[in-house]
Amino acid sequence: MPTENTEPVMESEETPVADMETAPVEEERTSGPDWKALSRKHEDREKSLNAKLGKLQTSFDEQTAELQKARRESAILRAQKTHPALTDEMFEFCTESDPEAIASWAERVVKTFGVGTGMAAAPVVTAEPEKKEPYGDSQHLSEKLARSDNSAGKPADPTSRESAYKRAMERQRQRQVKK
Secondary structure, eight states: OOOOOOOOOSSSSSSSSSHHHHHHHHHHHHHHHOOHHHHHHHHHHHHHHHHHHHHHHHHHHHHHHHHHHHHHHHHHHHHHHHHTTTHHHHHHTTTSHHHHHHHHHHHHHHHHOTTTTOOOOOOOOOOOOOOOTOOOOOOHHHHHHHHHHOOOSOOOOOHHHHHHHHHHHHHHHHHHHHH
């Protein structure tokens, strides 16, 4: 049997060691990925993702605010259903935003002010006051004059207010006649 040489044969022993160390480095520089380009690519991607994140955050905040507003309106409507005497104007004074807190606020208002229980409530202030006639209600004036007129011949029992009113009306009539 022939004897074979079982030792591995190195084919690249002819290349010097110095060439082996420098050759892979040169290949990486020329054929490997450009790390500067990759860095710019990743920076651009990070900027776009941060912009998306900012948009999503503002959208989330808007949706959360809208949800809170809807929950508040729902709680107010439930409280008004429970206590129909409470008006929208009354709920404008409610600073609560939690549905349970709004319900407890409505209970406290009803207990404190007696709204809807037959107790006298504070008068509602309107934006425009009622316009009054410059000299009072004409029907009221005619009633006063009829009471002050003594057609039956009995002596009138003038009170100081009625007599002052009668004198003032007489002076006013005289001024109108002079014009």
